Amino acid sequence: MAQIAMVMNLDKCIGCHTCSVTCKQTWTNRAGTEYVWFNNVETRPGQGYPRGYEDQDRWKGGWRLAHGRLVPRAGGRVRRLARLFANPELPLLDDYYQPWTYDYDNLTTAPLGDDVPTAPPRSLVDGRPMAVTWGPNWDDDLGGGPGHLAGDPVLRKIGDDVRLQYEQSFMFYLPRICEHCLNPSCVAACPSGALYKRVEDGIVLVDQDRCRGWRMCVTGCPYKKVYFNHQTGKAEKCTMCYPRVEAGEPTVCSETCVGRLRYLGVMLYDADRVGEAASVPREEDLYPAQLGCFLDPGDPAVASAAEASGIPHDWVEAARRSPVYSLISRYRVALPLHPEYRTMPMVWYVPPLSPIVDALAETGHDGEEVGNLFGAIESLRIPLGYLAGLFTAGDIAPVEAALRRLAAMRAHMRRLNLGEDADPAIAARVDMEPAQIERMYRLLALAKYDE
Amino acid sequence: MFKRRFRGPVEQAAATAAERLLQAGRLLHRAETTPDLRALYRTDQGVNDAPYRERWAHDRVVRSTHGVNCTGSCSWKVYVKDGLITWETQQTDYPSVGPDRPEYEPRGCPRGAAFSWYTYSPTRVRYPHARGVLVEMYREARTRLGDPVAAWAEITTDPAKRRRYQSARGKGGLVRIGWDEALEIAAAAHVHTIRTYGPDRVAGFSPIPAMSMASHAVGARFMSLIGAPMLSFYDWYADLPIASPQVFGDQTDVPESADWWDAAYLLLWGSNVPVTRTPDAHWMAEARYRGQKVIVVSPDYSDATKFADEWLHPHPGTDAAVAMAMGHVILTECFVRRRVPYFADYVKRFTDLPFLVTLREREDGGYAQGKFVTAADAGLGADEGADEGAAWRPVLVDARRDVPVVPGGTLGDRWDENRAGRWTLDLGDVDPLLSLYGEDAESVEVVLPRFDDPSGVVRRGVPVRRVAGQVVTTVFDLLLAQYGVARPGLPGRWPAGYDDPSLPCTPAWQEQITSVPARQVTRIAREFATTAEKTGGRAMIVMGAGTNHWFHSDTIYRSFLSLLLLTGCQGVNGGGWAHYVGQEKVRPFTGWQQMATAADWVRPSRQMAGTPYWYLHTCQWRYESFSAGALSSPAGPGLFSGRHTVDLLAQSARLGWMPSYPTFSANPLTLGERARASGRDPARWVAGEVAAGRLGFACEDPDAPRNWPRVLTVWRANLIGSSAKGNEYFLRHLLGAQDGASAQEAPPDARPRDVAWRDDAPSGKLDLLLALDFRMTSTTLFADLVLPAATWYEKHDLSSTDLHPYVHAFSPAISPPWQARTDFEIFHGLARKLGELAAGRLDVAYDLVATALQHDTPAETAQPGGRVPDWREAGHPAEPGRNLPAFSLVERDYTAIADKLGTFGPLAEKLGMTVKGVTVRPGPEAAWLAARCGRAETGPAAGRPLLDTDVKLCEAILALSGTTNGRIAAEGLAALDHRCGTSSKLAELGASVAERRTVFSDTQDRPVFAGTSFEWSGKEAPDRRYAPFTINVEHGKPWHTLTGRQHFYLDHDWIAELGEQLPVYRPPLDLAALGESGQGASGDGRSVRVRYLTPHSKWSIHSEYQENLLMQTLARGGPVIWISVPDAEAIGVADNDWIEAVNVNGVVVARAVVSHRIPQGTVFMYHVQERLVNVPKSQATGRRGGVHNALTKLLIKPSHLIGGYGQLCFAPNYYGPTGNQRDAVTVVRRRSQEVSY
Known part of the structure; x- marks a missing residue:
């Protein structure tokens, strides 16, 4: 089958939140969705939005394996039906944030008084004066400090709080939309059959007519990317901008991404393999298992089978040229977000490089020097374990391999940039050909719209 | 449909049953099910996905952009549905910059994407407003006297009435009035002030013309026609890197961001590119993939640091020590131990090193x-x-x-x-x-x-x-x-x-000062130089406000620039300095300048340096108790000892160095009449009066009521909430409003010698503060008149920047709603009203205009040797244009202002248009404009081409500029060829662009490349990225300096007095030693004393627009101060606690953001956190907490006042004292968590 998938290159993300704003302006600046950000950007380490959403012990999102079978972590149908009217695993508004506005009118209409007018905050939900104590991006740029950031579920897992000190600081940004999973637990959780995954492109949507507002999908989604519109009483979520995608335009978040880090493309996959892949016992095996579901669009047999199964020719062609496929399967630099949720997410990420740690600053550890190429990866500020906690269920090897390929690309290109001869040994050390490395460079660096 | 599974033994059984059911279902349904029964495919059900399709539908998309003082200049698509603006996304149709590099699109940031919120926001100014008490008094007097001008005169001269409305400033009480009345009050104030005090007592403030050239130019043109000074902004914002005129003889000329791609080594020094240059940051991310190495120098773990290969975190303000040590390494290893041929050749040809x-x-x-x-x-x-x-x-x-x-x-x-x-x-x-x-x-x-x-x-x-x-x-x-x-x-x-710490400038020496390891500095210096050697100068330093906003920014920057000059990086694509701090680039410069200064009708215009203006007129000098000699070099001659900075400022003015408005302690219209009556050359007559002591300079008695500025118009700007350093002194002295400062005035023995001290400090100098805006700001809150302006999505205009090579248009997506009007329309309305009221009151007047000795004119050779030829001292006779300002007599017909505002005057053709010393004559363009725009049929401007719409003004700007009109460029380059010799091949360069032409509709279609022109120092073309000084390097055209080369050495007397002939490390000011600090209002509890930095915010639209709801939601919902973990612990502050920052200049109330990203001893309060949203009353004062500038005060560096000497000459926004604010310190403490508004 065919799926629209996205890769975000976190190494290029500047954390500007333009995607969040354009998405919100386009889709969710309405009554009932004030607190909703289909697209948000999180500083990591950080608790994210809604806070601590990655803590599935608490929120029970995604799937777990029971007796070799996938079951929703929130429990089976019986348990969920029993909780229809009181679901403790549902984030409250305060976990997202209490949306607010200000008494702006005061600035213009304040009568002559004894001080400068100001506009105090006021709740957008109930209109009452409020104190702002939480927001959708509260820990932006490490705001909140160690006390707060220690609540990051991923950081907790690796138990590295040393890196929350000034000299050891690290951070990067994680933009998030709906994962449009191959094995979506939100769809499984819906008692009304309102959530569906489109056959033609894999986009997961809520049928606004069928939705009865049970909110099981909110619990079911481990990424907390299904939201409850408190005005209409129905669930809403990222639509992958289907009205645009259907017209051949990229999603709003992709088109407006100033960091030029979002890649959209078609992935062909074998739907029959998904269930099995999502059920492999070891969580670390989920990433390779998901890779195993993808079909090589360059394989003529795959292409003809795809067309035979009704996938239009231009989609098969798009899959063949898909930058997403290249980054995920050919170059293996993109990784899934939290594969351990077993939903088979389809928004993948290139992990970020980061500066070397201060301890090495005196002598230097130049990643662009071939001799140091891989030593430098180990000296990066972002702990590999942290990235592995996000992308590979804790397995450091694939993260390290992706970072090595990025580093090798830089080392290879630096020689060309300085007018020196290419050194094929660099590519060889990451199991690539120089020409392949240059193709990857073109994809990651130039990122032309029309390519 | 997905198969559900159950757990537990019972559930297991149920699951098996369910599975059977589904198995059966598989047979029953026509739809397909996966073999593992995980998924069911149904194509038989209809779904309702219409709401999102409807949501996405819109009626039209209009190209516009944001006219804010941001250098982004991003072209946007504005979506309109049912006649309403809905949202915006970035344009993606920029012409390609080449097949082998990334593109500019999509340009735009979250702040730009949040702009449409303002269109219909509750903070939108919908109608003209005025201060209620003022309007009441005006109406009463107007009715009684029957004359607007007399009414204005009465209110502003009756002390009780004056006090009544001035003390109401900033306290609410604005009332809605009609447009006619609003314009009448404004015009009456102008006419009264011009007649009574003189046109130089009126002023206009509107910054950064590049981001909406026509909106800026129309107001500046109005000011120039009436003789009012326009106040500079770049130096006032402390964004002007004074080192640029000092070293390059150029205001600021920097590479476009696509040229970062060409760099092989990039130092980001005090510049947080992802936040401050958001649409350009991708170039940095991408260039790394080309093998560029990136070093970030920043005291905090900033957004930019994320991209670095290495992070250097020197103590704030000590960056020059790092750079001096790098210079030590480069000089040692590339010039002394070994001589790198490329470097040696470069410095011989392009720098003053051999002189x-x-x-x-x-x-x-x-x-x-x-x-x-x-x-x-x-x-x-x-x-x-x-x-x-x-x-x-x-x-x-x-x-x-x-x-x-x-x-x-x-x-x-x-x-x-x-x-x-x-x-x-x-x-x-x-x-x-x-x-x-x-x-x-x-x-x-x-x-x-x-x-x-x-x-x-x-x-x-x-x-x-x-x-x-x-x-x-x-x-x-x-x-x-x-x-x-x-x-x-x-x-x-x-x-x-290198490891000797005892003497400057070794790596070990800097380590003691900066904390950066010596070996790291040594290694980075080597890498930098090696890369430059291998690539022919493709090493770049992006430098930003973190290093530029300091009192000694010029020495910091010169230490950086030295690294670039020594390694041959300047004037090379991919190399050199990239100063990105409030810089801008009006690419169609000549046309904009003609329009903005009204030089087509009247010359010269009054251009004023902002910082000395505010330093004087907000009385901040009165609180300065140290002698300027405290800054002198121990090796210097002692020229400043015992002198107050304001004395130096007065000397600078009387020597013609810096402009000074108001100029004399008399109305320049009266002086004009007297000069004419004298029958002598007006300049000689004034010089005689001045030298004889019969005519005093206003700046020598700035607190005398006759020398106050009286009428100030602010548009496209937020002076009070954004740029007003020493904010509380603005409120107290300029506006007469309440303030929160507690500083003591200078004691008698520390007061100036030459400038009069008046015991009663003025309170409320300004008669009228007039603000044009579309939203409420700190400025509109304090203004007397607030006129509702159109937003950027509601008018025609032009935008350009130095960060990309294009010129593109604003277009109205909707008409200005409610009663809003474009700036163009407002100034035309004001001009018409002023003309009516001027009849019989001003008519034709003769204005004696004093101007400073200006850079890029022959006046830059007025004072040889860089000495101080003060005519008050023996041996230096007063001579206009030599050691006095230049004087001109200008005829102004005040009844014809509107006619001239709306037409293209004859002087451009007659006298030519001069930019950077090159004169071009726009004869063909005047004819073209007449054909394109029509001619005025009647009135004083009859026969002249019409500029009576904003579109026509845009056409004039494009037609008259070399970057957008190749004929102009070719003429200018031919003139340069004449000066530089045919070996320069500048005429050929001109010929290569002569056929290029851009008209306004081109810029509406899509962004258009600007072309190479004499107006700028770099070459550009569709296949060539802009880098500054490439014309100098490739065509042998001299820099506009004394030696014609880039200067390491400056020999002016005042520079020598400061010991800054060469780059040198100067630490941040020790304010305590200068008597400039103190606790301010006292309070209880623990406190920390910290450096107070105000870098650019991630969540306000450039340096303004902090109250945008989307931005506040993504931030912390109100003013915050970032504080380090140890400092927060020291005062018992947890994240999001309310705190107060207090010093003698004022009080800030904010929430704390505790973060380990911040170094101990330093707090960040991001720029322009105003009083607008969520600012409670201060515990210390009981009054509303202050803006970010409440803790700052102006301090002028004397060397910035120099003039009359080569590149050290005044030109607006080119040379002048900076309004630096980085050296501030404050005390921070936790306050009661109970707040009231």
Whole structure:
């Protein structure tokens, strides 16, 4: 089958939140969705939005394996039906944030008084004066400090709080939309059959007519990317901008991404393999298992089978040229977000490089020097374990391999940039050909719209 | 449909049953199910996905952009549905910059994407508003007197009435009024002020024209026509890097961001590119993939640091020490131990390093750094006959012949028509000698200042020889001494090696100051230089406000620039400085300038340096109790000792260095009449009056009511909430409003000598603060009149920037809603009203206009030798345009202002348009404009081309500029060719662009490339990225400096007094030692004393627009101060606690953001957190907490006041004191968590 998938290159993300704003302006600046950000950007380490959403012990999102079978972590149908009217695993508004506005009118209409007018905050939900104590991006740029950031579920897992000190600081940004999973637990959780995954492109949507507002999908989604519109009483979520995608335009978040880090493309996959892949016992095996579901669009047999199964020719062609496929399967630099949720997410990420740690600053550890190429990866500020906690269920090897390929690309290109001869040994050390490395460079660096 | 599974034994059974059911279902349904029964495919059900399709539907998309003072200049799609603006996304149709590099699109940031919120926001100014008490009094007086001007006069001169409305400023009480009445009040204020006090008591403030040229120009044009000064902004914002005019003789010229791609090594120094240059940041991310190495220097773990290969975090304000140590390494390894041929060749041709400098023997036996040796000193060129220019032709030694020679291209070759063709860097057969060092060279010890140590000086030897009886050395030899780079045999104190911490400027020395490891600095210096050597100068330093907003920013920047000049990086694609702090680029410069200064109708205009204006008129000088001598070099002559900075400011004004408005203690219209009546040359007449002491300068008695500024119009700006350093002094003295400052005035023994001290400090100098805006700001809250302006999505205009090579249009997506009007329409309305009221009151008047000695004009050669020829002292007769300002008599018909505002005047064709010393005549363009725009049929401007719409004004700007009109560019480049000689091939360059032409509709279609022009120093083309000074390097065109080269050395007397002849490390100001600090209002509890930095915010639209709801939601919902973990712990503050920051200048109330990203001892309060949203009352004062600038106060660096000398000359936004604010310190404490608004 065919799926629209996205890769975000976190190494290029500047954390500007333009995607969040354009998405919100386009889709969710309405009554009932004030607190909703289909697209948000999180500083990591950080608790994210809604806070601590990655803590599935608490929120029970995604799937777990029971007796070799996938079951929703929130429990089976019986348990969920029993909780229809009181679901403790549902984030409250305060976990997202209490949306607010200000008494702006005061600035213009304040009568002559004894001080400068100001506009105090006021709740957008109930209109009452409020104190702002939480927001959708509260820990932006490490705001909140160690006390707060220690609540990051991923950081907790690796138990590295040393890196929350000034000299050891690290951070990067994680933009998030709906994962449009191959094995979506939100769809499984819906008692009304309102959530569906489109056959033609894999986009997961809520049928606004069928939705009865049970909110099981909110619990079911481990990424907390299904939201409850408190005005209409129905669930809403990222639509992958289907009205645009259907017209051949990229999603709003992709088109407006100033960091030029979002890649959209078609992935062909074998739907029959998904269930099995999502059920492999070891969580670390989920990433390779998901890779195993993808079909090589360059394989003529795959292409003809795809067309035979009704996938239009231009989609098969798009899959063949898909930058997403290249980054995920050919170059293996993109990784899934939290594969351990077993939903088979389809928004993948290139992990970020980061500066070397201060301890090495005196002598230097130049990643662009071939001799140091891989030593430098180990000296990066972002702990590999942290990235592995996000992308590979804790397995450091694939993260390290992706970072090595990025580093090798830089080392290879630096020689060309300085007018020196290419050194094929660099590519060889990451199991690539120089020409392949240059193709990857073109994809990651130039990122032309029309390519 | 997905199969559900159950757990537990019972559930297991149920699951099995369910599975069977589904199995059965599989047979029953027509739809397909996966073999593992995980998924069911249904195509038989309809779904309702219409709501999102409807949501996405819109009626049209309009191209516009944001006219804010942001350098982004991003082209946007504005979506309109049912006649309403819905949202915006970035345009993606920029012409390609090449197949082998990334593109510019999508340009735009979250702040831009959030802009449409303002269109219908509750903070939108929908109608004209006025201060209620003022309107009441005005209406009463107007009715009683029957005359708007008389009514205004009465209210503003009756002390009780004046106090009544001034003290109401900033306290609410605005009322809605009609447009006619609003314009009448404004016009009456202007007419009354011009008649009673003079046009130089009116002023206009509107910054950054590039981001909406027509909206800026129409107001500035109005001001210029009535004779009101326009106040500069770039220097006032402290964004102007004073080092740029000092080193390059250029305001600021920087690479477009696509040129970062060309760099092989990138230092981001004090610049947080992802936040402040968001749409450009991707170039940095992408260039790394091309193998660029990135070093970030920043005290905090900033957004930019994320991209770095290495992070250096020197203590705030000590960056120059890092750079000096890097220079030490580069000089040692690339010039002394080994000589890199590329570097040596570059510095000989393009810098002043080979030029000769005199050394003067001091009483203590050492030598002092002196002046450049000129042809006049050396007796060279005498065969050509005595000419004044000889004093402007510095000298170097030709290595081939070993004699001093005068190279071409110095300032003495620039203006003299007899020397046309000789203003060139082409050295012919001359090989400049860099160093006089040699086996048998004589040497002397030079006394060099050091500011890092109480010893104050260090003595080091330089090789010398004697020329015309003077002891001389080269700038290069002095530079090695300054950087502590030893050579065998030279006397003096030299460091033993890189690891010697005892003497400047070794890596170990800097480590003590900055905390950056010495070995790291050494290694990075080497990498930088090696990359530059391998790539022919493709190493770049992006420098930002973190290093530029300091009091000593010029010395910091010069230490950076030295690294680039020594390694041949400047004037090379992919190399050089990239100063990104509030810089802008009006690419169609000539046309904009003609329009904005109304030079097509009247010359000269009044252009005022912002910082001295506010320093004087907000009385901040009264709180300064240290002598300017406190800043002097221990090795200096003591010129400043015992003098107050305001005395130096007054001296600068009377010598013609800096402009000064109001100029005289009399109405310039009266002076004009008297000058005419005298029958003498007006300039001579004024000089006589001044020299005789019959006419005083207003700046020498700034607090006298006749010398106050009276009417100020602010548009496209938020003066009070954004840029007003010393905010509380603005409120107290300029506006007469309440304030929160507690500073003491200077005690009697610390007061100025030449400037009058009035015991009663003025409160409320300004009669009228007029603000044009579309939203409520701190400025509109304090304004007397608020006029509702159109937003950027509601008008036609033009935008350009230096960060990309395009010019593109604003277009109205909707008409201005409610009663909003465009700036264009408002100023035209005001001009018409003013004309009506002027009839019978002003009519035709003669205005005596004083102007400073201006850069890029022959006046830059007024004061040879860079001395201080004060006519108040013996031996210096007062001479206008030499050691006095220049004076002109200008005829103004105040009844014809509107006619002239809306037409293209005749002077551009008659006298030409002069930009950076090049004059072009727009005859064909005037004819074209007449054909395109029509001609005025009647009135004083009859027959002239019409500029009566914003579109026509945009057409004029494009038609009259070289970057958008190749004919103009070609004419200008041909004129330059004439000066620089045919070997420059500048005429050929001009011919290559002559056919290019851009009209307004082109810019509406899609962004259009600007072309190469004499207006800028770099070349550009669709296949060539813009880098500054490439014309200089590739065509041998001199820089606009004394030597015609890039300067390491500055020899003006005042520079020498400060000990800054060469780059030097100066620490941040010790405010306590200067008597500038203090606790302010007292409070309870624990407190910390911290450095108070105000970098650019991530969540406000550039330096304004903080109250946008989307941005506040993504931030913390109100003002915050970022504080380090240890500092927060010290005062018991948790994240999001309310805190107060207090010093003598004011009080800020904010929430704390505790973060380990911030270094101990420093807090960040991001720029422009105003009082608008969520600011409670202060516990310390009981009054509303202040803006971010409540804790700052202006301090002027005297060297920024220099003028009349080469590149050290005034031009608006080119040279002038900066409103620096980085040296501030404050006390922070936790406050009661109960707040009230």
